Amino acid sequence: MGTLSIAGKTIELDADGHLANRTDWTEDMAREIAAQDGIPELTPQHWAVINFMRTVFAKEGDAPSIRRLTKESGVDTKTLYQLFPKGPAKRAAKIAGLPKPKGCI
Amino acid sequence: MRHMLILGGGTAGTIMANKLASALDERDWRITVVDATEEHYYQPGFLFVPFGIYRMREIVKPRRQFLPGRIQFILSGIERIDAEKKTVMLSVGESLRYDCLIIATGADIHPEQTDGLFDEEWGRSKFDFYTPKGADRLAQFLKGWQGGKLVLSITEMPIKCPVAPLEFLFLADAYFTERGMRDKVDIHLVTPLSGAFTKPTSSDVLGEFLERKGITVTPDFDLGRVDSKEKKLVAWDETEVSYDLLVSIPTNMGNACIARSGMGNELNFVPTDKQTLKADGLEDVFVLGDASNLPSSKAGSVAHFQSEILFQNILEHIEGRPACAHFDGHANCFIESGFGKGLLIDFNYETEPLPGEFPLPGIGPFKLLQESSINHYGKMMFRWVYWNLLLRGVELPIEAEMSMAGKQVR
Numbered sequence: 055m056g057t058l059s060i061a062g063k064t065i066e067l068d069a070d071g072h073l074a075n076r077t078d079w080t081e082d083m084a085r086e087i088a089a090q091d092g093i094p095e096l097t098p099q100h101w102a103v104i105n106f107m108r109t110v111f112a113k114e115g116d117a118p119s120i121r122r123l124t125k126e127s128g129v130d131t132k133t134l135y136q137l138f139p140k141g142p143a144k145r146a147a148k149i150a151g152l153p154k155p156k157g158c159i
Numbered sequence: 160m161r162h163m164l165i166l167g168g169g170t171a172g173t174i175m176a177n178k179l180a181s182a183l184d185e186r187d188w189r190i191t192v193v194d195a196t197e198e199h200y201y202q203p204g205f206l207f208v209p210f211g212i213y214r215m216r217e218i219v220k221p222r223r224q225f226l227p228g229r230i231q232f233i234l235s236g237i238e239r240i241d242a243e244k245k246t247v248m249l250s251v252g253e254s255l256r257y258d259c260l261i262i263a264t265g266a267d268i269h270p271e272q273t274d275g276l277f278d279e280e281w282g283r284s285k286f287d288f289y290t291p292k293g294a295d296r297l298a299q300f301l302k303g304w305q306g307g308k309l310v311l312s313i314t315e316m317p318i319k320c321p322v323a324p325l326e327f328l329f330l331a332d333a334y335f336t337e338r339g340m341r342d343k344v345d346i347h348l349v350t351p352l353s354g355a356f357t358k359p360t361s362s363d364v365l366g367e368f369l370e371r372k373g374i375t376v377t378p379d380f381d382l383g384r385v386d387s388k389e390k391k392l393v394a395w396d397e398t399e400v401s402y403d404l405l406v407s408i409p410t411n412m413g414n415a416c417i418a419r420s421g422m423g424n425e426l427n428f429v430p431t432d433k434q435t436l437k438a439d440g441l442e443d444v445f446v447l448g449d450a451s452n453l454p455s456s457k458a459g460s461v462a463h464f465q466s467e468i469l470f471q472n473i474l475e476h477i478e479g480r481p482a483c484a485h486f487d488g489h490a491n492c493f494i495e496s497g498f499g500k501g502l503l504i505d506f507n508y509e510t511e512p513l514p515g516e517f518p519l520p521g522i523g524p525f526k527l528l529q530e531s532s533i534n535h536y537g538k539m540m541f542r543w544v545y546w547n548l549l550l551r552g553v554e555l556p557i558e559a560e561m562s563m564a565g566k567q568v569r
């Protein structure tokens with residue numbers, strides 16, 4: 055399992071490269087993870103999505119699906135893909151310091 | 160007299176009706192099943208129809224034939240559930256009060272959820288095989304098809320029987336090979352998953368299978384819309400895949416009566432405790448089969464394993480004791496791989512499908528995650544097992560709780 059160095063601190067990551075401990079997360083860290091992931095700046099719309107994800111996770115223990123994000127976060131699907139290219143649900147979860155969404159089989 | 164009300168008389172509803180019919184005292188309980196149609200389809204058979212292996216009439220039987228005599232069957236649509244008043248409104252106008260409710264309304268495909276998917280080309284160059292009509296139409300079409308680019312597209316997860324799309328591709332490879340036209344057909348899988356399947360080990364194994372059979376995979380493709388004129392799939396990020404023949408697995412959703420009742424999530428699946436199968440936050444309501452939001456596979460075998468757990472929990476519940484049997488997410492699926500062979504996977508919430516052997520007294524062992532003819536016979540035998548044992552709620556020689564016996568851990 056990897057680690058991430060942010061502002062002189064070493065943070066533990068899980069097997070998917072997401073934060074191992076949700077409590078390690080800070081807003082600065084979100085900016086850093088986003089930057090390393092190719093999203094140089096987090097706009098208010100990014101934050102709306104990130105905060106929505108964290109709220110849902112705290113309540114339900116899993117990150118919301120794209121369909122739910124679209125329905126409840128107020129950001130439409132097209133925009134979601136522009137904000138977080140290549141899989142908004144996965145990438146936003148990573149930036150929000152949450153584990154990779156379980157999805158279903 | 161107390162009332163046990165079962166919504167939906169498909170796989171899950173029928174199993175529960177049979178189990179409860181022999182367990183609940185007739186002087187104390189009446190049991191009702193409501194369903195909108197008379198026909199019970201063996202859905203796993205839909206896979207074989209497009210290739211002429213089964214005909215539709217070989218996989219359908221009257222629903223009532225599988226419900227014991229003491230069960231009252233009501234042929235009606237379900238309008239709405241009022242969990243506060245413990246009442247269900249039917250479209251025939253009647254309302255039913257219940258003491259205990261089992262929601263088993265299943266899941267269906269919704270092509271209209273994707274822009275451009277459900278238009279005049281639906282049934283001409285774009286097909287599904289998850290419905291009787293879709294599978295029949297595709298069978299007709301394939302008979303006369305001269306070849307081209309066949310794309311199987313999964314719109315979004317979760318879907319019923321997540322291995323069915325792969326089986327379709329394997330069978331398509333065999334079908335075109337046997338007709339001497341495999342070189343005229345280009346076979347593709349376009350999926351939102353990162354590989355052939357969801358869990359790493361089986362995804363690798365099944366991915367190798369696809370490759371060996373010359374089937375191309377486009378992973379991480381989140382379908383945004385379909386352009387019927389240009390015959391192409393367009394992802395939300397504007398990447399495109401063209402097709403000549405589209406076989407679509409559209410968005411799967413729970414029934415609209417769940418939404419009308421204000422009970423479902425964004426896909427009309429009922430939030431359910433993944434261990435006890437009680438509906439979250441509702442009194443005296445349980446959910447079985449495809450209708451729930453459980454992170455287990457939506458499959459008949461899963462409905463069967465769940466039913467053993469639910470049966471115990473309902474018996475406890477109606478005696479006023481807490482539900483304490485726990486479902487572990489167990490699924491057991493044969494995967495037809497073409498040319499008379501098949502694979503078998505066995506897994507649960509925590510353990511991904513692993514290779515090895517699956518012991519089954521008298522018949523097995525079956526091979527796990529490896530191709531063999533006995534697995535193919537297992538799959539073909541499943542139709543008989545379904546009608547004669549599974550629906551009747553008979554105990555099968557496979558435990559509800561997954562076992563590690565025979566599995567090889569990497």
Ligand SMILES: Cc1cc2nc3c(=O)[nH]c(=O)nc-3n(C[C@H](O)[C@H](O)[C@H](O)COP(=O)(O)OP(=O)(O)OC[C@H]3O[C@@H](n4cnc5c(N)ncnc54)[C@H](O)[C@@H]3O)c2cc1C
Pocket residue numbers: 166167168169170171172193194195196201202203204205206235236237238263264265266288289290319320323414415416447448449450457458459460461462492493
């Ligand atoms: C192509 C395909 C292949 C499959 N292959 C396999 C396989 O190999 N192995 C396996 O185990 N599983 C397989 N499955 C999955 C399996 O068929 C389902 O998981 C199983 O049937 C689910 O049972 P259920 O009772 O939850 O839903 P269903 O059996 O679909 O029953 C739901 C019932 O509720 C009724 N209903 C719903 N809403 C209403 C309403 N508002 N009013 C009145 N009635 C209503 C419907 O008419 C229906 O009869 C496959 C499915 C498909 C489509």
